Amino acid sequence: MIKLLNDWYNQHFSNPQVAILALLLLFGLVTVVLAGDILAPLLAAVIIAYLLDGGVDLLRAFKVPRFISVLLVFSFFILLLLLILFVLAPLLFKQATQFVLEIPGMLATGQSVVMLLPEKYPAFVSEQVVLEILSSVKTQVTSASQQILSFSIASVFDIIAFMVYLIVVPLLVFFFLKDKQMIMEWFGTFLPRDKGLVVKVWHEVNGKIGNYVRGKFLEILIIWVATFIAFLWFDLQYAVLLSFLVGISVLIPYVGAALVTLPIAIVAYFQWGYNSDFIWVMMVYAVIQFFDGNLLVPLLFSGIVNLHPAAIIAAVLVFGAVWGVWGVFFAIPLATLIHAVLNAWPRTKQLA
Numbered sequence: 001m002i003k004l005l006n007d008w009y010n011q012h013f014s015n016p017q018v019a020i021l022a023l024l025l026l027f028g029l030v031t032v033v034l035a036g037d038i039l040a041p042l043l044a045a046v047i048i049a050y051l052l053d054g055g056v057d058l059l060r061a062f063k064v065p066r067f068i069s070v071l072l073v074f075s076f077f078i079l080l081l082l083l084i085l086f087v088l089a090p091l092l093f094k095q096a097t098q099f100v101l102e103i104p105g106m107l108a109t110g111q112s113v114v115m116l117l118p119e120k121y122p123a124f125v126s127e128q129v130v131l132e133i134l135s136s137v138k139t140q141v142t143s144a145s146q147q148i149l150s151f152s153i154a155s156v157f158d159i160i161a162f163m164v165y166l167i168v169v170p171l172l173v174f175f176f177l178k179d180k181q182m183i184m185e186w187f188g189t190f191l192p193r194d195k196g197l198v199v200k201v202w203h204e205v206n207g208k209i210g211n212y213v214r215g216k217f218l219e220i221l222i223i224w225v226a227t228f229i230a231f232l233w234f235d236l237q238y239a240v241l242l243s244f245l246v247g248i249s250v251l252i253p254y255v256g257a258a259l260v261t262l263p264i265a266i267v268a269y270f271q272w273g274y275n276s277d278f279i280w281v282m283m284v285y286a287v288i289q290f291f292d293g294n295l296l297v298p299l300l301f302s303g304i305v306n307l308h309p310a311a312i313i314a315a316v317l318v319f320g321a322v323w324g325v326w327g328v329f330f331a332i333p334l335a336t337l338i339h340a341v342l343n344a345w346p347r348t349k350q351l352a
Helices: 002-013 016-035 040-061 066-114 127-149 153-178 180-188 196-233 239-249 256-272 276-301 309-329 331-344
Strands: none
Touching (some): 040 066, 040 196, 066 153, 066 256, 196 239, 196 276, 309 331
């Protein structure tokens, strides 16, 4: 057994470049797992700066000085942040609160409809089973509604932490953008000279992940706006909230669209019942999903992420279980990183 492990180690880690890459990956993983909460503002600033750096590079291509480019991109970021805080967030909160308050009424209406099932299909559905299911659903929904509408002491501390982030993160983003080259050179001084494999992986991951994340933000924006216009046209209730959920759902490939269909169908059904308006809304929503999957995604991500659908779903499940919402968001970039490392990892024949 010891000889087997020794042979495996010599085959894969005898190359110093491989050892360096493995140590860097291990250090990054340990840092995120053990100190992720403490370093959250720093990590958030690094990610935002990484996204905004694409805009800086775009302006630099038009011969705009770097400092001016940084100021323009950072000003746009601050303007967007202010719009989210003072326009979008209040609307979302208001509609989410209204929706939660109307859930008991929806449950009562739904209960009267479901209770008709034992009469129509007595051989398949019993009244006792229906009552048990409705009681369980009502308990769970009531508990969730109370949690959403209540503010605890922990929520107050979360709000304080959020206010601190609003000050610290933008400052860090500005300095990361302004002093990018200096910071990169400083980090480079800690790496050994023999770092060819690390540089190779970085270039592949940097190009793919950068384009993917920026493309994903653009996809969210397009789908969100298109869905909002469609829902507004049909005068669907909670148009801002539901279109926002549709936009965010593209973060979870294949699964997000299916999950967000349920609240849209519920709201449309309780607003109009099963009539032509309900059918038209669901049809337009299906067209938007078709447009996203068959036109927008290939256009934005062609050649960026070459991962099998099964690998994408597995990545969403694994990283979502480990890091929650952030894990879901970064599942595909992290899977792309693993894919790039595996592709760049020297094979046994190369090490021989």
